[in-house]
Amino acid sequence: MLLQGNFNGLSVLERINGNWVFKNKIEGFGISSRFLEFIGDTKVAVNREFKGIFELELDNDFSKVVEEKNEASKGTGASLSTYLGNVLYASNNGIFKYNENTQTFVIDTVLTTIFYDNNDNPVGIFIADEQSKRLWSFTNSNIVYASPEKFNSSSKINKIAIPSDVRRNLGVLGFESLTPINNEKYLIGMSNGYLTLDLKKLTSKEYSIRINSISRKSNDSETEKISLDSTTTFNYTQNNLFFSYHVPEFDKYTEVNYQYQLEGIHEQWSDFASVSNVSFENLPYGNYTFNVRARVGNDISTNIASYSFRIERPWYLSNMAILLYVLCFFLSGFFVHRLYKNYYRRQREQLLSDGKKKLKRKKLKAQKKIVQIKNEKLREEVANKNRELAISTMSIIKRNEFLITRIN
Numbered sequence: 001m002l003l004q005g006n007f008n009g010l011s012v013l014e015r016i017n018g019n020w021v022f023k024n025k026i027e028g029f030g031i032s033s034r035f036l037e038f039i040g041d042t043k044v045a046v047n048r049e050f051k052g053i054f055e056l057e058l059d060n061d062f063s064k065v066v067e068e069k070n071e072a073s074k075g076t077g078a079s080l081s082t083y084l085g086n087v088l089y090a091s092n093n094g095i096f097k098y099n100e101n102t103q104t105f106v107i108d109t110v111l112t113t114i115f116y117d118n119n120d121n122p123v124g125i126f127i128a129d130e131q132s133k134r135l136w137s138f139t140n141s142n143i144v145y146a147s148p149e150k151f152n153s154s155s156k157i158n159k160i161a162i163p164s165d166v167r168r169n170l171g172v173l174g175f176e177s178l179t180p181i182n183n184e185k186y187l188i189g190m191s192n193g194y195l196t197l198d199l200k201k202l203t204s205k206e207y208s209i210r211i212n213s214i215s216r217k218s219n220d221s222e223t224e225k226i227s228l229d230s231t232t233t234f235n236y237t238q239n240n241l242f243f244s245y246h247v248p249e250f251d252k253y254t255e256v257n258y259q260y261q262l263e264g265i266h267e268q269w270s271d272f273a274s275v276s277n278v279s280f281e282n283l284p285y286g287n288y289t290f291n292v293r294a295r296v297g298n299d300i301s302t303n304i305a306s307y308s309f310r311i312e313r314p315w316y317l318s319n320m321a322i323l324l325y326v327l328c329f330f331l332s333g334f335f336v337h338r339l340y341k342n343y344y345r346r347q348r349e350q351l352l353s354d355g356k357k358k359l360k361r362k363k364l365k366a367q368k369k370i371v372q373i374k375n376e377k378l379r380e381e382v383a384n385k386n387r388e389l390a391i392s393t394m395s396i397i398k399r400n401e402f403l404i405t406r407i408n
Contacts, residue, residue: 005033028065161297
């Protein structure tokens with residue numbers, strides 16, 4: 001008999017006369033079931049992505065659920081598989097192994113350490129090959145597997161690089177298919193056919209990269225190729241450069257990505273990309289070294305192709321021009337100093353002239369005041385003399401009158 005998961009729960013198929021026929025539906029569980037594994041003679045673990053893991057105890061006839069227990073989900077992208085006698089539950093948070101004593105899934109630190117790399121974590125289901133004792137999974141850019149003799153905390157998984165277009169055709173994430181044909185050969189299902197993977201034909205190769213061509217362009221000229229043999233100095237108007245590079249690898253299923261660096265302006269390496277050329281426009285003057293390397297599958301090229309060049313300063317930034325700028329600066333400073341000096345001198349002379357005029361006006365006012373005071377004093381003296389004269393005259397007149405009276 002076979003236990004089958006489907007959209008309506010679990011069903012039992014029975015082989016009769018060489019054909020598989022429907023026997024019965026297991027009552028008491030109607031949740032859509034895709035991944036299921038036996039964790040006992042009549043006990044089944046069923047994974048339901050967001051609802052977690054259901055542990056179902058079935059009766060001896062496999063006709064109904066006797067007992068049901070639910071364990072919370074441990075992440076997304078979850079799958080169940082049996083590997084080396086252990087039931088494994090894998091999600092985006094790691095690989096968990098069923099513990100018969102506690103009847104729960106606990107983290108398997110060794111397998112999790114082996115398979116989970118921050119740069120290339122599994123994104124598809126785990127597939128166990130009991131015949132060759134390999135555990136397979138899929139990442140965004142690789143098919144990966146590990147064998148039990150390498151299981152320890154420092155082990156590394158085997159990675160088989162796949163091009164991005166092939167990865168897209170492997171189907172929806174979590175629905176990958178890998179079936180063993182024999183101990184070293186596998187059939188991989190795709191949305192547009194299938195691939196065969198032969199581990200015997202996988203060999204390690206060394207790859208080298210080279211710069212194909214370099215072109216330069218001025219704002220007012222056509223693109224011109226230049227020699228790769230030696231360091232080149234370019235005029236400041238020829239500061240638009242184009243680099244083309246490649247790795248001589250012609251395998252259809254080998255994907256080559258490139259990473260470049262331009263020392264002198266971009267000290268950091270760029271992200272890996274499949275484009276095999278790059279352009280730099282309006283580069284400032286200075287010394288540069290262009291470096292490029294490749295990643296073929298998971299292997300970095302054995303060399304870094306480099307090209308050094310120099311862009312001259314524009315005439316207005318040459319040493320002579322800078323000397324003239326400095327000279328002009330000092331001359332300008334000198335003339336400005338003279339202008340300000342003359343300005344303040346004339347201003348000081350004007351202030352002195354205005355001060356003299358004010359002083360003269362004050363002196364005239366003072367002299368006028370003195371004259372007024374003297375005139376006032378003279379008028380008072382004349383008035384006093386007149387009074388004295390009047391008194392004297394009156395005295396003489398009275399004396400004469402007195403004398404005349406005496407005579408008469």
